[in-house]
Amino acid sequence: MNSLAQLKEIKDRTVDKIVLPEGSDNIRVVVGLATCGIAAGARPVFDALVQGVSNAGLDEKVTVAQTGCIGVCQYEPVVEVLQAGKERVTYVKMTAEKAAEVIEKHLKGGKVIEEYTIGYYTRADENAEIKYSLMDTPFCKTQKRVALRNCGVIDPESIDDYIAMDGYAAIGKVLTQMKPEDVIQCVKDSGLRGRGGGGFSTGLKWSFTAANKADQKYVVCNADEGDPGAFMDRSVLEGDPHAIVEAMTICGYATGATEGYIYVRAEYPIAVKRLGIAIEQAKEYGLLGKNIFGSGFDFDLHIRLGAGAFVCGEETALMTSIEGNRGEPRPRPPYPAVKGLFGKPTTENNVETFANIPQIILNGADWFASMGTEKSKGTKVFALGGKINNTGLVEIPMGTTLGEIINEIGGGIPNGKKFKAAQTGGPSGGCIPASLSDTEIDYDNLTAIGCMMGSGGLIVMDEDTCMVDIAKFFLNFTVDESCGKCSPCRIGTMRMKEILEKITDGKGTLEDIDKLEELASHVKANSLCGLGQTAPNPVLATLRFFRDEYIAHVVDKKCPAGVCKALLNYSIDPEKCKGCTLCARNCPVGAISGTVKEPHTIDRSICIKCGVCMQNCKFDAITRA
Amino acid sequence: MIKKVSKIPFSGTPEQEQQLKAVIDESKHDKHLLMTVMQKAQDIYGYLPFEVQVMIAEGMDVPLEKVYGVSTFYAQFALSPKGKYNISVCLGTACYVKGSQAVLDKICEELGIEPGECTADGKFSVEECRCIGACGLAPVFTINDDVYGRATADQIKGILAKYE
Secondary structure, eight states, X not given: OOXXXXXXXXXXXXXXXXXXXXXXOOEEEEEEOSHHHHHTTHHHHHHHHXXXXXXXXXXXXXXXXXXXXXXOGGGOSOEEEEETTSOOEEEOSOOHHHHHHHIIIXXXXXXXXXXXXXXXXXXXXXXXXXXXXXXXXXXXXXXXXXXXXXXXXXXXXXHHHHHHTTTTHHHHHHHHHOOXXXXXXXXXXXXXXXXXXXXXXXXXXHHHHHHSOOSOOEEEXXXXXXXXXXXXXXXXXXXOHXXXXXXXXXXXXXHTOOEEEEEEOTTOHHHHHHHHHHHHXXXXXXXXXXXXXXXXXXXXXXEEEOOXXXXXXXXXHHHHHHTTSOOOOOOSSSOTTTSOGGXXXXXXXXXXXXXXXXXXXXXXXXXXXXXXXXXXBSEEEEEEEESOSSOEEEEEETTOBHHIIIIIISOOOGGGOOEEEEEXXXXXXXXXXXXXTTOBOSHHHHHHXXXXXXXXXXXEEETTOOHHHHHHHHHHHHHHHOOSSSHHHHHHHXXXXXXXXXXXXXXXXXHHHHHHHHHHHHHHHHOSSHHHHHTTHHHHHHHHHHHHHHHIIIIIOOOTTSOOGGGOOEEEOTTTOOOOOHHHXXXXXXXXXXXXXXXXXXXXXXXXXXXXXXXXXXXXXXXXX | OOOOOOOSOOOOOHHHHHHHHHHHXXXXXXXXXXXXHHHHHHHXXXXXXXXXXXXXXXXXXXXXXXXXXXXXXSTTOOSSOOOSEEEEEEOSHHHHHTTHHHHHHHHHHHHTOOTTXXXXXXXXXXXXXXXXXXGGGOSOEEETTEEEOSOOGGGXXXXXXXXX
C-alpha cells in the first residue's frame, strides 16, 4: 500500500462488518478473548458460537468475532450481540451451553434471553427494568473511551478491522500532510502527559529527542507493566495492538527515529502474540518498512521480552535490558533523549500514552485538550480492584472524583463495609483516604496530597484493611525487586521493612515510627532510579493519613483492622459456647481445652492465631480483638 | 535474588544442542540479543544449566560471567529444573508448629535432594512455601495440584510411591 486511497478502500470494504449500517439485518457477535476472558473460559464459548452459527446455517447473516477486553472482569466471559438499529445486548458469565441457547433463541428467534444479560445482574431490585447493554450500567455511563476505543470492538488480530475504525489514517495524515515539527506541536498542544505515572509532557519529550542530531535514533514502548494489580497496558496490547504500532511510527517520524522497540513482559503471552501478528500485518501492507505511504520515511519495529524484573519498568533499566544486560538503571542525566538505547537519542513512552496519539492526530489537539482538567488533559485508564463491587478496567476523563469512581463506577464496597482508602500507583504510589474522596483525580491534585497518579492500578481498601500491613506488603515487594545497584534502595528498603515487621509484630516503639519516617525520606532522596525514589511512598502516605494506626500498633499494641496476627487475641465467649468441641478438634496446635457441653478456653501461650477456630465455630462464640 | 544452582548432571540431547546452535547462529551477529537467546535456550532445555550457559557464552562470544550475571538477575531464568512432580511444603507457622519441617526433611531424605533441587531423573523437585491458608489441615504439602493435609513423616514413602 502506498496511498491514502488504498487505505480508504480497505476501510470501506470492512467498516460495514464492524459498524452495521442502518437497514442491514446482519448480526455481529463479539466475544472478549483477552487474558482475563480466556482465563474465565471464553475460548469454549467462542468455539461454541462459531460452530453453532455454522451448524445453524447462519454464516451469511451472523459474524462471530474475537475481540479484546470489554472491561467488566467479574462478568467474564462476555459476549455482545450487535444489530443495526437495535440496542446492543451484553451477555455475561457465559458458557458453551448458554451460547447454544443464545444462538437458538436470540440469533435465530430474535428474542433476548434476559436472565443472561448484564442488566439482570446489575439491576437495583427484582422489579427494576432489565437493561440489556453494558453501556447502560453505572459502570460505563461516565466512562469515556479514547485509549481503549477499539478494545472490545474490533478483532485485534485483523489489520482490516483496525483500518475500518480509522486505523493508520493518522500515520497517513502525518506522512502526507504534516512536518515533524507540526506533529510535535500538535502533541504538545494536546496537553498529553506520560501515562506511565511520571506525567511528563509527551510533546516536550518528543521535542528533546527531535532536537538532537544523530545518525540513528530510537522509539521505545514501555510495556513492562509490573505493578501488582495493574493491567491497563495488557488490555490495550491485547485489544488494540495496531494502535501502538501506528503511534510508534508517528513518534519515529516526529523525532527522526527509524527503528522502534517494544519491551513487553514475558508474562503477557497473548499480548506478545498479538503484537507480533500486528507487526507482520503492518509490514505486509507496507505500513511498516521502507518508504511508508510513498513519503520516503522508513520505520521498523522489534519486540523484546522482559524476564521478570520489576526494575525494568524504569526507563534506563529497560534500555539496559534491551541491550542484553542485567536490567540495572543508569544515572540521569544524560537523559534518554540525548543518550538512550545503544547510546543513541531515544524517546520512550508507555503503552497508554502511545494509544492516545493516533486519536490526537486525527481529531486535533483541541479535541483532546477539551477533556480533563486545566493541567491534565484527556482520559486515564484505571484497573479497579480490591474491595470493590465492580472490578475491571475503566477509562474516565481526568478530573473525575475518587468518590465517583468508587461509588458510581465501582458500585461501592461489598458486604456493607466502609470505604477506607484507595491505593494508587502500586508500590511506587500512595493512598488517598476516604476523607479526600472529593479529590478530582489528576496529576497535580494527587501530587499535592502526597500521592501519585501511577500507571493506573487503583486498589480499594475497606475498614478491614490494615494500613501498616499494606505498607509492609508493598515494601516486601520493593525489597524483592530492588536490583541492588545503589545502596539507599538495596539496604534502605530492607531496613524499612524490618522496622515495619517490628511494628506489626507488636514490638515497635514510637521512636521506630520516627526512624521509619527519616529513613523513608533518605531513601527517597538518594536512590538512583525511580524504583528506590518511590519505594518509600506507600510508607510516607500511610504515615501521613493513618499515623493513628501506626500509633495503635506501637502504643496500644492493637491492630485496629484486625489483620496483624501478633497483635490479635482470640477468646471464647462462655455465654455463647455450647461446648461442641469443634474448635478444639480443629485447632492445629491444641491450644483449646474444655469438656463436652462446657464452655471451652483458649491458651494464648500456645495459640498461633490462625483463626481456624473462628471459621469453624457455629455459634459465633469466638471473638478476635 | 538468590537462586539455587542445580547439582544434577547435565543431560542435554544432541537434538537440543542442534536447536540451540541454530538459535545462536541466527543471533550471534548482534550481542544485544543475548537475553533473547537465553530465553529460547530455556524453552529448549526447560532451564539454564551451567553447560548451556557456557555454550551460549562461546557461541555469542560474550564472557561467561555476563551470561551468568543475566541469568541470575531475572526471575524468569531458572538455574535448576522443576520436576515432573513439584512438591511444595508449607512452612507457615501452623504447619511448622505441627511438624512440617520433619515432613520436608523426610521428603528430602527419600528423594536425596535439598529444597530447591530436582531429582536426577527429573521426576521430583522440592520447594518450601509460605502459608497456603490451609492451617486447619496442618501440616500441609502439595504435589502439583494435589493437596496432602495432616501429613506425617511416616506417610511420605507411601505418598511418593503413588507418583512412580
